[in-house]
Amino acid sequence: MTIKTNVTKKWIDQLVEKILFFMALLSASFIVMVVIVIIERGLSPFFSDNDGLGQVNLLRFLTGIVYLDGPTFASNAYGIGYLIISTLYIALLSLLIAMPISIFSALFIAKIAPKPLGNTLRTVTEILAAIPSIVYGLFGAGVILDLVYNLSLIVGVQSSAGFSVLSTVIVLAIMIIPTMTVIAEVAIRAVQKELIHGSLALGATPTQTNFKVVLASAKSGIFTAAILGVGRALGEATAVSLVAGSRRSGISFALFETTATLTSTMLQGMKETVGLDYTIRFSIGLVLMVIILLVNFILNFVKSKVGRVHV
Amino acid sequence: MNMQLKKGTLFASLAVILAACGTTVSSSSDNSVASSATSVAPEFTTSNNIVLYTRDTTSGTRDGFMGGIGFSTAAKNDSLLTDGFVIADNTAILTAMSGSDKYGIGYVSLSSVNNNVKALDFNNVEASEDTVLDNSYGLKRPFNWMLRADNDFPSATVENISKAFVAFMGTIEGGDTIAGAGAVALNATQRWDDIKASYPVCNQDNSAVTVRFGGSDSIEKVAKAITASFKPRCGNFVAEHEHTGSGDAYKRTNDPAIKDTAVGKDVGFASRNFADAEKKVGDVALPSAQYGQLAWDAIVAIVHKDNPLLNVNGDILKRMYEKASANPIRTWAEALAAEAAL
Numbered sequence: 001m002t003i004k005t006n007v008t009k010k011w012i013d014q015l016v017e018k019i020l021f022f023m024a025l026l027s028a029s030f031i032v033m034v035v036i037v038i039i040e041r042g043l044s045p046f047f048s049d050n051d052g053l054g055q056v057n058l059l060r061f062l063t064g065i066v067y068l069d070g071p072t073f074a075s076n077a078y079g080i081g082y083l084i085i086s087t088l089y090i091a092l093l094s095l096l097i098a099m100p101i102s103i104f105s106a107l108f109i110a111k112i113a114p115k116p117l118g119n120t121l122r123t124v125t126e127i128l129a130a131i132p133s134i135v136y137g138l139f140g141a142g143v144i145l146d147l148v149y150n151l152s153l154i155v156g157v158q159s160s161a162g163f164s165v166l167s168t169v170i171v172l173a174i175m176i177i178p179t180m181t182v183i184a185e186v187a188i189r190a191v192q193k194e195l196i197h198g199s200l201a202l203g204a205t206p207t208q209t210n211f212k213v214v215l216a217s218a219k220s221g222i223f224t225a226a227i228l229g230v231g232r233a234l235g236e237a238t239a240v241s242l243v244a245g246s247r248r249s250g251i252s253f254a255l256f257e258t259t260a261t262l263t264s265t266m267l268q269g270m271k272e273t274v275g276l277d278y279t280i281r282f283s284i285g286l287v288l289m290v291i292i293l294l295v296n297f298i299l300n301f302v303k304s305k306v307g308r309v310h311v
Numbered sequence: 312m313n314m315q316l317k318k319g320t321l322f323a324s325l326a327v328i329l330a331a332c333g334t335t336v337s338s339s340s341d342n343s344v345a346s347s348a349t350s351v352a353p354e355f356t357t358s359n360n361i362v363l364y365t366r367d368t369t370s371g372t373r374d375g376f377m378g379g380i381g382f383s384t385a386a387k388n389d390s391l392l393t394d395g396f397v398i399a400d401n402t403a404i405l406t407a408m409s410g411s412d413k414y415g416i417g418y419v420s421l422s423s424v425n426n427n428v429k430a431l432d433f434n435n436v437e438a439s440e441d442t443v444l445d446n447s448y449g450l451k452r453p454f455n456w457m458l459r460a461d462n463d464f465p466s467a468t469v470e471n472i473s474k475a476f477v478a479f480m481g482t483i484e485g486g487d488t489i490a491g492a493g494a495v496a497l498n499a500t501q502r503w504d505d506i507k508a509s510y511p512v513c514n515q516d517n518s519a520v521t522v523r524f525g526g527s528d529s530i531e532k533v534a535k536a537i538t539a540s541f542k543p544r545c546g547n548f549v550a551e552h553e554h555t556g557s558g559d560a561y562k563r564t565n566d567p568a569i570k571d572t573a574v575g576k577d578v579g580f581a582s583r584n585f586a587d588a589e590k591k592v593g594d595v596a597l598p599s600a601q602y603g604q605l606a607w608d609a610i611v612a613i614v615h616k617d618n619p620l621l622n623v624n625g626d627i628l629k630r631m632y633e634k635a636s637a638n639p640i641r642t643w644a645e646a647l648a649a650e651a652a653l
Contacts, residue, residue, distance in 0.1 A: 071387040072368040141403070149411045160362045160397045161412035246367070246398035248389040258397055268398065269369040 035289075041279055042286030050076055050276040061283065066249040067265065072273075078280050080262065080287065082251045087261040087291070089253060090165065090240075091233040094172035098229055102177050103215065103222060106184035111210055122185065128178035137239030140171035145243055152256045159256040163245030166255040171239050176229040183228060187221020188214055223303035227296055234292050237263035262288045355413065355617050357644040361631055363396040364404045364417030371529030372401070375582065376418045376610045379450040380625040382633060393634045393641070404613070413615045414643065416631065420493045421609035431612040432622040435653075438611040443495045450625070451609040454494055454530050456480070457579045457602040459564045460592075464577055468520050471512035472548050473577045476522070478506055479541045480605045492536035494606040503544060510545070517546030524552045526560030526580035533606065534580055557581035561589035565597065582608060618643070622650055 045056040053076040064079010109121045145162030148170070152159035191214050199209040215222070245258025246268055252259060260268075266281045266288075366373040368387045377386040385391040389398075397415075399407065404417035409427035421438055424430045430438055433450040442448035456477060464470035479485045482503045486496030507513055524534055531554040538550035553574070555563075560579030562569045569575065581589075590597050612623055620643070627649045630640040640646050 066390055068388075069390050071384070072389075073387060075388075141406070146411050158359055158362070158414065159412075160364075160395070161407035161415060163397050163399070163407075242403075248392075248396075248398065250394070258395070269367040273369050 038282055038285050038289065041282035043283070045076070045276055045279050045283050053276055056276070056280065056283070062287070065251060072277050073275060076276060080265070080284055082249065083260060083262050083265055084287065084291065085251050086247070086259050087234060090168050090172065090259065090261060091230050093169040094176060094233045095226060095230055097169065097173040098177045098180055099226060102180035102184055102225060102229070105177070105181045106188050107210055107215065109181070110185045110188040111214060125178045125181045125185070129182050133175060133236055133239045136171055136175045137242040140167060140239060140243040144170050148256070157256045160245055160258055163243060163258050164256045165252070165259045167243040168240055168259055168261070171243050172233045172236060175236065175239060176232050179232055180225040180229040183225035184218070184222045187218040187224070190221065191217040219306060220303060223299065223306070227299045227303070230295055230299065231292060234288065234295065235263060237267045240264040241267050355619055355643070357647060358642055359414045360642055361640065361646060362412055362415040363393055363632060364399055364407060364415055365392065365396050365632070366400065367398050371532070371582065371608070372418065372420055372610060374529050375452050375608045376450070378452060378583070379610060380628040380632070382629045385632065391634055392632055393639070408613045408615050413617050416612060416614050418610050418612050421495060421611050422490065422493045424611050424613065427616070428613040429616050429618060431614060431620060433612070434624050435622055438609060440495055443607045443609045444498060448609060450611065451607050452582055453584055453604050454533065454606040454608055455560070455581045455583070455585060455602060455604050457526070457560050457564050457581065457585065459570065459577055460601065466520070468512060468517065469522055469577055471510065472517060472520060472522050472545055475510035475513055475545055476538070476541055476578060477603070478510065479503055479544065480537060482506065484540065485537060488536050488540040489533055489606045492533040494533050495609050496606050497604060507544070513545035515546050517548035521549040521551050522578065523576045524550060524578045524580070525554055525563050525576035527557040527582040528554040529582040529608070530554065530580040554580070557583050561585065565592055567592065620646055620650055622653060624653060
């Protein structure tokens with residue numbers, strides 16, 4: 001009887017193992033399929049005749065400052081150099097705003113707030129992190145655009161109804177703050193109590209301990225939060241397209257001027273387009289994937305350098 | 312003290328940075344006008360730059376607008392537009408003009424215009440269904456249809472359904488459908504029930520019959536709305552839509568070299584008048600029953616309610632939107648001067 005039970009248990013274990021392996025394989029294969037499709041379609045504009053329009057020039061595509069020089073459906077002169085720079089610029093500004101807010105929020109929730117308040121704030125942050133980006137986009141279109149437009153009037157600058165770099169940065173910052181806060185808060189809570197007690201026992205104040213011991217110890221986790229935040233900012237399309245203004249040419253770092261990102265350009269007119277104008281969006285997607293990989297690589301490298309705890 | 316100085320420096324720097332971040336607004340005392348004679352007259356600084364709003368290059372409304380102002384080349388080409396334009400959808404343009412952007416100008420379909428924006432007259436004619444239908448409003452284009460020749464359809468059933476479809480477009484129900492899709496329907500007096508007896512093909516089950524529709528992509532939305540409305544009234548035939556441009560309305564229904572290929576169509580649409588060459592096959596003119604108009608696509612230039620501009624023409628709008636214009640209009644003062652010269 002016992003032998004039979006053991007055989008059954010072993011059989012179940014093997015079955016569960018196989019099911020889990022199959023699930024993991026399935027999930028990995030989806031990623032592989034997506035990557036293959038993006039690469040295959042994304043590269044095709046540079047190697048095919050594009051229904052008589054001719055091959056897209058790769059160098060011009062990567063360095064151009066005019067999205068399309070010529071008529072849609074009749075030209076192959078695409079350029080996204082300015083979009084690459086705008087995308088990185090906007091992601092960087094969003095991170096600069098979101099980073100301190102997220103870290104200090106996380107520190108407050110994890111270490112300073114009374115437990116009931118901390119739990120409530122943690123729940124609220126988690127809910128905010130789960131809100132779809134379209135909601136943030138609508139908030140941006142309904143509220144942030146007006147705020148930015150009014151701000152532009154105050155500082156004496158003419159803005160296009162608030163469609164601007166600043167609106168995009170604010171919306172993205174608002175969007176990534178909850179994600180970064182949740183992850184940073186987990187990292188801060190994971191700091192060993194012995195370190196904190198040791199700091200306090202040596203006469204450091206709670207504030208000194210929080211800033212010099214807790215945050216220093218949680219650096220690695222905080223960097224992970226930044227990596228995910230930047231990833232979300234780089235990849236966001238819907239919310240950005242509602243507040244950016246879909247700039248079609250030229251690099252602009254001015255806060256009140258219209259802008260565009262790789263993703264918002266991919267989304268622009270997506271439902272109505274065909275041919276090369278459709279396929280080129282896969283090429284933009286491919287460039288975006290490379291940029292996200294590079295940024296992640298760089299941030300991970302920085303994380304490995306600064307993430308070491310030296311308390 | 313030192314801290315206060317630092318704070319002050321910070322705010323001053325921020326103000327400088329923000330101020331350097333775009334086109335500077337002229338002071339309100341400079342070239343300001345009151346847009347109404349009422350006691351609370353809103354300020355409008357005419358020396359400010361015009362902010363141009365446009366739909367994206369796949370939009371039929373943009374196609375109609377650019378064609379209507381004599382700037383067809385810009386219908387699909389952003390690089391011809393004045394720098395600084397904003398690409399936005401219908402809702403975003405209306406939202407910008409109704410509140411946040413005093414100095415913007417955009418265009419929307421007549422059916423979208425509301426009381427929160429100022430609709431500009433075109434050549435001194437106010438945009439309305441009446442002025443569109445009596446042909447006095449000029450910023451519009453016709454939506455036309457064209458059928459294959461009699462006995463040239465894949466089957467008699469397809470021919471009869473196609474002709475019933477054309478008849479339906481001229482009914483009150485057809486007109487409602489067209490209006491619901493954003494176009495201005497022609498005046499109709501009959502209901503479908505009044506004429507359906509003339510089309511017995513609609514009394515049978517047509518679920519195995521496919522009717523092919525094509526031509527203008529600007530009309531695609533309207534055409535799909537009409538077929539969706541007409542299908543249940545005519546035996547649930549299958550409507551196959553492939554809209555590739557107005558030029559294909561004639562080519563794919565009547566051009567002998569193309570109409571019988573795989574891309575041939577039974578009903579074609581064109582968002583412009585048919586050229587003379589498209590009204591004949593060889594030297595033989597098409598019968599008048601083989602083509603006609605189903606609707607108008609009327610487009611209205613809109614601005615903020617505080618904007619003193621009231622009337623424009625195609626030339627003024629083109630000079631605003633065209634980057635390489637020989638006589639560009641870039642500020643509202645220039646636009647008002649051009650309006651005064653009309």
